[in-house]
Amino acid sequence: MRETEVHLGAPPGVVNAGVGVHGVASRTDVFRLPELWQLHLYQYDAELIVDGTSHTVRPGRVSLVPPGATVRYRYQGRSEHLYAHLRIAPAGPPRTVPVMQDAGPELPTLTSLLLQAIASVPGAPERTRAEIWTALWRIAHLTPDAPGQPGPHPAVTAAIAYIEANLAAPLTVPAVARAAGVSHNHLTRLFRTATGGTVVAYVRRRRLDRAHHLLRASTLSIPAVAASVGIPDLQAFNKACRRELGASPRALRGETVHPSGATS
Numbered sequence: 001m002r003e004t005e006v007h008l009g010a011p012p013g014v015v016n017a018g019v020g021v022h023g024v025a026s027r028t029d030v031f032r033l034p035e036l037w038q039l040h041l042y043q044y045d046a047e048l049i050v051d052g053t054s055h056t057v058r059p060g061r062v063s064l065v066p067p068g069a070t071v072r073y074r075y076q077g078r079s080e081h082l083y084a085h086l087r088i089a090p091a092g093p094p095r096t097v098p099v100m101q102d103a104g105p106e107l108p109t110l111t112s113l114l115l116q117a118i119a120s121v122p123g124a125p126e127r128t129r130a131e132i133w134t135a136l137w138r139i140a141h142l143t144p145d146a147p148g149q150p151g152p153h154p155a156v157t158a159a160i161a162y163i164e165a166n167l168a169a170p171l172t173v174p175a176v177a178r179a180a181g182v183s184h185n186h187l188t189r190l191f192r193t194a195t196g197g198t199v200v201a202y203v204r205r206r207r208l209d210r211a212h213h214l215l216r217a218s219t220l221s222i223p224a225v226a227a228s229v230g231i232p233d234l235q236a237f238n239k240a241c242r243r244e245l246g247a248s249p250r251a252l253r254g255e256t257v258h259p260s261g262a263t264s
Contacts, residue, residue, distance in 0.1 A: 001051040001099055004066045008140060009092020011133040011213065012037070014125065017084040017118045023075030030072045037086040038065040039132070039139075041103070041114055044079040048072070048100065055100040060107050062139055063100045082114040084132050101142045110135055126218050134164070155180040156194045159187060160202070167207055168230050173199045207231060208244040215253045222249045 015036055022029060023046070039062070046057040049072040050065055057063075057073075065071055073079075103110050117131035162179035163171060176199055177187040191199050207229040214225045226237035226249075241249050 001053050001066075001069060003096050003098055004064060005094040006037075006064065006066075006097050006136070006140065007088060007090045007092050007094055008133070008136055010089050011129040011217070012136065013087035013089075014117070014121070014128050014132055015085045015087060017114070017121055017128060017132070018082075019080060019118065020083045021078065021080050022073065023077050023079040027075050027077075028073065029075075030070070032070050033067060033085060035067050035087065037067060037088050038063070038071070039084045039086060039114075039135070040065075041082040041110055043081055045076055046079055047074040049074075050099055053099075057100075060103050061100060062103050062110060062142075064097055064136075064139060065099060082111070082118065084114065084117065086132065095140045097140050098142075101139065103142065106138055106142060110138060113138075126214075126220075153190045153194060155182045155187060156190050159191065159199065163199075163203055163206060167203075167210060168228050171203050171230065204240070204244065208240060211237070211241065211249075212245055212252060215249055222253070225249070 020040075023044075042057050042061045042063070043059050044057065045059070048055045048057050048063060050063075051069050055063065113131045113135040117128045117135070120127040120131065159176050159180040162176055173188065174184050177184045180187055182190070188199065191197070191202070195202060211225055211229045211231075214220055214228065215222070218225070220228065222237075223232075223234060226232055226234055231237040231240060238248055241247065241252060245252060
């Protein structure tokens with residue numbers, strides 16, 4: 001197995017996350033997780049065999065193994081990695097992701113996300129899910145786009161990363177442009193080409209997407225949800241929910257979430 005398909009339309013369920021230490025008692029591990037995805041960020045050299053396909057493990061590589069796959073690790077000695085075991089619902093379109101990839105320039109960010117997720121496991125499971133979800137999105141975009149399908153301009157990628165990291169804070173187009181290293185007008189043109197819309201529209205949509213998720217999946221109070229998505233004025237938040245999501249925050253909180261990701 002060299003590639004797998006993963007759905008990223010909803011946050012994953014994080015069953016376990018931590019720092020794994022292997023290769024001490026035995027130089028080989030063989031196992032399956034019938035219902036769970038395996039995410040690993042490696043800090044050592046080894047070999048990973050997934051359903052008969054061999055992958056080279058080395059520091060700075062990341063693997064994503066789907067449920068039910070048989071994995072065999074061959075270690076060279078004490079081997080330490082960051083890991084998460086996940087349940088991923090089939091929400092959103094499937095994305096093809098290599099089982100093993102080099103993290104490349106994303107390594108510091110992925111390392112930080114996983115360490116924050118691990119640290120949040122005992123007391124802030126929602127943050128753990130958010131950090132892992134962000135990591136999965138970044139992992140899904142490590143692979144270069146296919147020929148003839150160029151990815152977004154680096155300034156757009158940088159702008160989106162800045163927006164996602166600062167949704168709770170005041171966001172202006174000039175501030176986003178500075179973070180992306182381009183002028184206000186240039187970012188506006190690049191963003192419209194890449195997304196078909198404006199920076200302001202993207203910020204508004206992402207804030208309401210996150211609010212919708214928090215209202216349904218967390219026990220945060222409505223004022224706390226509003227503040228966490230950068231709309232602390234409750235009247236403005238209520239109007240935004242009605243306009244963009246079609247219902248009040250209280251009504252959205254009462255929606256039932258089904259395993260497929262649909263609501264009722």
